[in-house]
Amino acid sequence: MVFHAAWATLLGIAVGSLPGLTATMGVALLTTLTYSLPREAAILVLICMYVGAIYGGSRSAILLNIPGTPASAATTLDGFPLAKQGRAAYAMSVATTGSTLGTLVGIVMLVALAPALSELALKFGSFEYFWLAVFGVLISGQLTSGTTPVKGYIAGILGLMVAMIGSEGIHAHVRFSFGFDQLNGGIGLIPAMVGAFGFAEVLMVMWQPKAQVVRSEGEKGAGLPRFMEAWKYRVTVLRSGIIGTLVGLIPGVGEDIGAWASYAAARRKSKERDQFGKGSIEGLTAAETGNSAVVPGALIPALTLAVPGSAPAAVLIAALFIHGIRPGPMIMIEQPDFIYLVAVMLFFATVAIFIFGISLAPVFEFVLRVPRERLMPVVFTLCVIGPYALTQRIFDIWVMVFFGFLGFALRRLGYPMPPLVLGIILGDLLDKNLRRGLTLSDGDLSPFFTRPFSMVFVALIVITIMAGIPVVRRQVGRLSGALANRGRGT
């Protein structure tokens, strides 16, 4: 187990370090390499890849000013200025300490929250599961679209539409196969995901200009752990850890939002606010603690509801199914120890990132210097053989290529990828539970709105959509301003 944790975390850090290769892609590709491993070892390997890649993104964020994964975008704000001041190794060790502590906070919350959420989810029926799927796709679309939420919604709807292809889950009626027998079984999640995240990223990396690495040399005590800083910013660490974990709980949101939310909160509360963006240790700590805490947070809904908290968690759900584990409300009944086993695996991964992060900083600098022209064909070879290995169908390679081009085009047009993938995953859940719910109620829509949990979901969905409409946001701002003024007047 220790051996698997070590190599998988190391590989994860390398994948995360390389700009363009994301944690999702790493987990997706590695899933195809874990078919023959025993179940526990396979899950451990994938979790270590996930934790390692999210942490590894900080390397290139600090040394290149390019986040290795989207999760490290906030790290560039203070990490790169520190590197330019000649303190790159120092920044990397602060990031390592922050990531370690963030994951630990997340693990504690995973152990505390997951069983309770699982118990709550046991009360869900078809009506609630339908709304849960709708909410997951909506919130993912809202939070991951850069400029306008509608693009996130469209990406989510496109994903749901892809999920409609093939044999449906209630009557086994084949939909939208257009006479192609290969489509009868539907579009495979792994080929679609490897294409959308892997091949699309190969295209993106080769399209973008090359980056220059900042060298770190001659720093005194550079690689040492930064517990003094962590203690000095203990409130920031705790706050960022909690924010990160809570962000992880929201389906489809992911590590980047966790990092930004933690960074924004740290900046708002900081006594050294003017240092943020200029090489602030507190800012760097908040960003790294926040994104790492999302990992255990994202696993909470993934394990208890089978609804992923982030894109890599989505791939992890697929991997769990492949390895015979059924995530969802029944997990605490069927495999009561599994959540605690995952917490132990996360702990292994955390120890590994701490040891490797502190001891191997120069090695990761070397990894960053591998020319993209030599790395990308290797990545693409894995994109081809990985999905093929699962079903041994050439058709899955075609699916991967199609989703690669589609993913690249959509990303260039400003459409986020996580809602698309989440739509593919949640499509079946949404479809089956809407129709099953309507059958149970004999076509009556009211249970979808009147049952207590359904009402909560409907309220959340309405608030989410309203929050995305600029006119509504402005009116709410005006109203709250007027109320505040009236409060001061009285």
Add this chain to the structure above:
Amino acid sequence: MRADLYTAPALFILGAAMSYGGYVMDRLEIRQIHPASIPGLVPMLLGAALMLAAIVLFLQARNALASGPQPEADTGSTRDLVLTALSCGVYALLLVGNMPFPAATAIFVASFILIFEADPSKGKAHLARIAAIAIVLGVAVAAATSILFRYAFLVRLP
């Protein structure tokens, strides 16, 4: 974004097609299923949702263009993109499945490196060095992936 003005109608048509596809889908009356569980129900709703989203996207794009110049999109190398797409496409869609996987992979990896790294203006020594790297890496990647998948994961390679 100006491109939204063109993608919105395309998305609207896709949504309409999806709704129509759901509407004309078999209702399975012969199996006496409940009308609320017809297979076309969710596709119809998704198509309608996409049409609505496409209208909102179009209106937003039109209003944004009317309100002033838009920030320019990031630019990259179109040449590198086309070459990458072509070489990856040829490998995945033509070579794999039509020739032994190790040979296809070695050719792809070596060609990819040669296409992007070889610069004839740097002289013969440079070309020879890049060609050597390309061949060694091509053979190594082909051998490593083939052995790993064939013997460790017991995959019948294409």
